Amino acid sequence: MIHQPLGGTQGGQTDIDIQANEMLHHKANLNGYLAYHTGQSLDQINQDTDRDFFMSVKEAKEYGLIDGVIMNPLKALQH
Numbered sequence: 001m002i003h004q005p006l007g008g009t010q011g012g013q014t015d016i017d018i019q020a021n022e023m024l025h026h027k028a029n030l031n032g033y034l035a036y037h038t039g040q041s042l043d044q045i046n047q048d049t050d051r052d053f054f055m056s057v058k059e060a061k062e063y064g065l066i067d068g069v070i071m072n073p074l075k076a077l078q079h
């Protein structure tokens with residue numbers, strides 16, 4: 001599953017504005033990283049992370065999030 005960053009804030013309007021801008025900055029950075037590493041367009045990442053976006057293992061691999069699934073960790077470490 002991918003989704004937008006989560007956060008919360010409290011305080012005066014200025015504090016809330018600062019935190020909101022910081023969250024937008026982090027969201028842009030994270031979405032940029034996801035786009036770069038998955039090969040998806042930034043527009044697609046922005047759309048997919050707007051809400052919870054659930055994927056199966058196959059879908060996550062096709063999306064570019066994972067390379068595969070390790071079924072036997074001990075065997076995987078031996079290679």
